[in-house]
Amino acid sequence: MNGETRPARRLAARFTAILLAGFLSGCAHYAALPLATNPPLAPTLAALDRPSPAPPTGPLSVTDIVDLALANNPELKAARLKRAIAAGQTKQAGTLPNPSLTGAFLPLLSGVGTVPAWNVGLGQDLKTLLTYRTRRRAARDSERQVAADVVWQEWQVAGQARQIASDLIVGRTSRASYLAAYQLLAARNAKLEQALAARNVTLVTVAPDRVALQAARSALNALDQKQLALAHQLNALLGLAPDVVVPLATQVDLPPFDPAAIRTGLATLPERRPDLIALRMGYAAADEQVRQAIQSQFPDLVLGGSVSSDNSSVINGGPTATLSLPVFDRNQGNVAITQATRAQLHADYAARLASAIGTVGAMLREMEQLSAQLAEARRDLPAARLAAERAQAAFGASNLDERGYVDLVSNRFAKEQDIMTLELALLDRQIALQTLVGDGLPTVETGTTAP
Template sequence: MPLALAALAGGCAHYQPATLAERPALVAALPDMPAHPLSAAEVATLAVARDPDLVAARAKGGVAEAQLVQAGVLPNPSLTGAFLPLISGAGTVPAWNLGLAQDIKALLVYRPKRRGARDSVAQVRADLLWQEWQVAGEARQLATDIASREQTRLLLQEAVTILEHRYRVTQRALAAGDVTLVTAAPSAVGYQQARTNLQTLDQQQLQDRHKLNALLGLTPDAVLPLAPVGAVAPLDIAAARATLDTLPARRPDLLALRFGYAAQDEALRAAILAQFPDLILGGSTSSDNSRVVNAGPTLQLGLPLFDRNQGNVAIARATREQLRAEYAARLSATVGQVGALLSELAQLRDQLAAVERDLPAARAAAVRASTAFGNAALDERAYVDLVTNRFTKEQEVQTLKLALLDRQIAIEALIGAGLPGVDTLGLTDPGTRGAAR
């Protein structure tokens, strides 16, 4: 007996404390930082590996795996026994009894619970892949926005430099009484607007750098060198629209919802099977105090007079219906979202083409204005308006180009272009397993 108890104790889990983090895990620089500035694709790869929320999400996979292990454990049989020493009477020896029993109802629901646990694990894995898609898309978009705005900043800084010079000149002339306030006003307004545009861009840059650093597990003040945005192949809108029909089989979030529905479907199966009465089968043997030994089967049957598991069946059925509705809503929203972004992309392309057609004329007008103003053939207001119009058009082109890139990156993240597919999970679509069950 002592050896048997020691063997049982050896197979048991043991407690070990795990302390919480005492300080944030943010770092000031990436380990093994490449010598070259990072492209948007490299930043996306790093974000998937380092994002703190993704690291925490991956730990959920361990919980689901543990639940799968628990679902695969068969219910233990129960052992009963008693030793009854002789106290008084005609008997000659102590009495005893020994019984072994197994809960049969627990075996009935074993298979659906096991399948449901497998589907829950698959749901967690698909959810994790979807989070990786989102993090990769967000990191790529932030890196692209930051690098693109650096090019826009050069234009805004040039506008500030030119208009600040005119502002200083006219302010000195105004102080000397050589010009009126009406003459000095255009340069002051133009300079203030140009400076405001530059400050707004710098504020957005800082906010986006902070967001990007957070995705990479960096401190807010860490400096991440980014490569300029190179030529990006335009998205084929027709080909992207053609992928909408296959999104349910390719989008991890939709696949996760399908696995969640399958897990709940198994929960409903288990609840229906649990309507059967509690049934415990076993056998026992006993000896009374006159050495008469008895042995035979035992049966314990629950009487389903009040509780027929009707509440759990109703809850499981309603939950399954809720998940079915959620999947339908997500599918509609997904197709609608991608379709809307594709329409916006087409509109932005048309708008960019129109602004780019106007840009050469605005540049030429600014050059002529500078020459005419230098020859005193153009007043201050007209000069400032033409120079400001040129930089406004330049900024509008850059803004539309960035908006196009953002839409394209968002669409590619939503349809999974260039991202790991659900086939990398090694999972079977639950919709193809219904008949086999």
Template sequence: MLLPRLHCCSGVTAYRLRAAVLIAALLGAGLAGCASYKPLPLPTQAESASSLSELHGYAGTTLPLDATAVERLVLLNNPDLRTAHARHQAAQAQRRQDSVLPNPVVGGSVGYLLSGVGDATAWTASISQDIAALITLKPRREAAKAAADEVDAGLLWEQWQTLGKARLLVIGLVEGDRQIQLQQQALDVLKQREARITQQVGKGNLERLTVEPDLSAAADARAAMDDLQRRRLDQQQQLTALLGLKPDVVVPLAPLARADLDAASVQSEAATISRRRPDMVALQLGYQAQDASLRAAVLAQFPPLSIGYDASQDNSRVRNGGPAVSFALPIFDRNQGNIGVARATREQLHQEYVTRLATSRDEVNGLLAQYAQLHEQWLALAPVTSDAVNAAARARTAWQAGLLDLRSYVDLDVAAINRQIAMIALEQAMLEQQAALELLVGRGMPSSLDQDVIAP
């Protein structure tokens, strides 16, 4: 009689051993997919690059740098853009989290026999799956994808704006250097006249009251030079900050290529702003994400439902098993609050997109009108400047020949220089308007981004 009992016990032991091995394998597989923690300590010190050669993508043979080279270095080295890459990683991580299937729920309990007629340990076991989470899975995945793509489009727009800022700084620095060079010429001749006037006043040959306008002209020229130099230093430091350089690093810049603005081409590109500009694409993706969230909220108004299987054994070894269903009665909460918030948010994004689309076209038209005005002013000033330069050249020849006094020569020379500076200021303003228009219409951006965007 002992042999069968021993055989039965060995079978139970083998069954328990196989169950333990299966549980251990499942736990091992689950632990293998778990993430691990690795510390990332903060540095005690950090500093910007101290020379151009330390920048990523820099080639020493390209000096001086043209606008395209500067923009490329900004893209590769700008500290804010490099930091913004973390937002892309976070958005992709959130997308993965919002796209995973809900885990099934497993439960169980053990009831040890403490007293009574039973002869076995009672137990219960169950497994269930949230059906409501499966119903809303598709719109939640769509919302997560659109939200992640929205972040990428926003980062692309941030890069484009940073490039636009770098372009404006290059324009200001290059054109500012031209103005400084001319202002230095005016200051030199004014200082020469000022020195002779001061010498004659000291000798009593001239009354200071009569030559005060000449002395004031020299002081005004110094003040104008100081303003130009302060502005240049500020722009230089802004450019080095965009490049991730220390403020005292000098960035040599090449002269700018000039071309007339094609207004018809700008108007044509403005017609595709909704698919060209990353900020418009980001708004569309944000709207799509919110629309999917609204559909998920509508689907979630139905009662939360879980379906599974329950099994149990009592102390007398009676076993039961069968399907199990649980759901909430939608008496008070039918998800109406979340639906209302999602619908209102979608309406807000819709209105924001429509407003941005309308104002972007208005901004383009406004800048085109300003550029046309600047161009007309430049055309009107060009012949006047040419005449002033020719008159200054003749005056210099006459002064050197002793046919014209120094005061008259300097007045004509400074007047010509001031007109040239005014011409450069108009050219700088036109270049800045061109850069602003290229930024607004997304010139240089792809005609359509990778995302499948459908305007609302």
């Protein structure tokens, strides 16, 4: 008898081990993910991830900077991981609920029975099956919302990269004018200081030059401070160490700017703007959650079957049902919450849509104003330059006093700097506008999935 039992036990043990190994092989395993101990900043430009196999050589264009920012921005890298979270939530929502297994073994302690009692039951919650499709659709819409939010963040990073790189290029170009103004006034002031020391001129004569020189020095210092701050902002955007120097091109390259096409495209802007798409996907998810809350008003129902044996070896079996009685909780609270959430998202989308269209229209009008002011300033510049040249000649011939000479020369530099300020403001508006409409920027891929 024992000889027959032992092989059977070994076979049962092996079968149990195989089942257990198969079950464990399908389970996830823990792996440590330690936090960084040093700031993950690239020490050199070459250490950055390249968006294409052929890295750019020489000075980087604005387009190169945008590509590097999209590939290396630390906040973008973290935001893109949200897609994996949303994908996992969608996968979980698409998983059918597990049935429940119950059982009990009741050894005989006393009484007239002869064997231990036992019972086994298997049940399935039907309510979770009822809300399965709405939960799956809501999770899928939420995943698409996350994807659109990530693309919208990519638009913001690309816009910042364009603006910072463009401002740096324009600032480096305009510095020559600021430096020339300062050097001219510094040279003139040095001569006047020597003349003042020799008592050939009075302090009243030197004072205007000192004031103009101080203003030119302050303007040059302010420009240098701004350039350094922009360089640090660019490094932070690219994930570079603050002391890394990023070589930039001498010209700003941006996508073609067509105000008429932008106005025409306002009708389709809600279909292209990632933030509006994200809000629309969020609203769709909230709408499914309203359906889910309404369906959840039905009572919980668990159907199954059970088999039991009492202490006298009498075996019974049959179907079982468990039904909750909706006396107190009819899910009315969740219905109210989901309906209010959907209403809020409805209002949020309407407000964002109005703001998006209104902002684009307002910026187009601002650009028209700046263009008109720039054209007027450019018309006045030749006269200011000619007046400065004549003033210099007249002053050299002692036909113009010191104050008149300084005023006319300073007016020329002020006109040039006003033009550069207007050009920069117009360029910044263009970059902001192209970011808002997505010119040359990634698009949202929402995809389609069967419900």
